[in-house]
Amino acid sequence: MTGCIELIEIDVSRLKNNSGEIKKLNIAVDMPPVLSEVEKIEFDGPVKLDLVLTNVNNTIVVEGDISAKLRLACGNCLDSFTFPVQAEFSETYYNEGREGIEPGEFYTPYNGDKLDLTPEVIKSIFVALPMRVVCRQDCKGLCPTCGRNRNRENCDCAPETIDPRLEMLKKLLPKD
Numbered sequence: 001m002t003g004c005i006e007l008i009e010i011d012v013s014r015l016k017n018n019s020g021e022i023k024k025l026n027i028a029v030d031m032p033p034v035l036s037e038v039e040k041i042e043f044d045g046p047v048k049l050d051l052v053l054t055n056v057n058n059t060i061v062v063e064g065d066i067s068a069k070l071r072l073a074c075g076n077c078l079d080s081f082t083f084p085v086q087a088e089f090s091e092t093y094y095n096e097g098r099e100g101i102e103p104g105e106f107y108t109p110y111n112g113d114k115l116d117l118t119p120e121v122i123k124s125i126f127v128a129l130p131m132r133v134v135c136r137q138d139c140k141g142l143c144p145t146c147g148r149n150r151n152r153e154n155c156d157c158a159p160e161t162i163d164p165r166l167e168m169l170k171k172l173l174p175k176d
Contacts (some may be wrong), residue, residue: 062115
């Protein structure tokens with residue numbers, strides 16, 4: 001994933017030195033587009049974060065909820081549409097200067113008095129996305145012959161002919 005820019009920085013200067021302390025945050029952040037391996041993800045409005053930061057034995061546990069609206073391309077017709085995403089966020093951060101903790105998959109290092117949540121927030125949003133997004137449940141998609149969007153216009157293309165050897169398999173498919 002590329003395009004991670006330090007945008008969601010949280011000041012933990014007081015929290016990091018007080019074991020057991022809790023900090024609650026409710027913030028909205030305007031995010032630039034993010035490039036994944038597959039597509040460019042654009043945000044349609046601010047990303048809203050409802051977070052609780054807790055100092056647990058001098059590590060900072062951040063938990064909460066993320067809500068965002070994304071501009072995506074429909075997996076059937078390729079039209080752009082707004083897709084709401086709700087994601088849970090849970091990450092544990094440790095100060096790089098602290099001894100006794102090795103960087104690992106369960107801890108994310110931070111340095112100084114600020115936590116940069118941006119990469120983990122973006123990962124959480126990507127994980128919450130379904131494998132295939134469609135603009136609406138009954139999207140008809142594109143005509144495989146002429147490429148017209150069948151949601152907007154009909155075409156006169158002949159239906160696909162099925163290989164007669166596979167005709168028997170058609171009976172196994174649910175009727176539309």
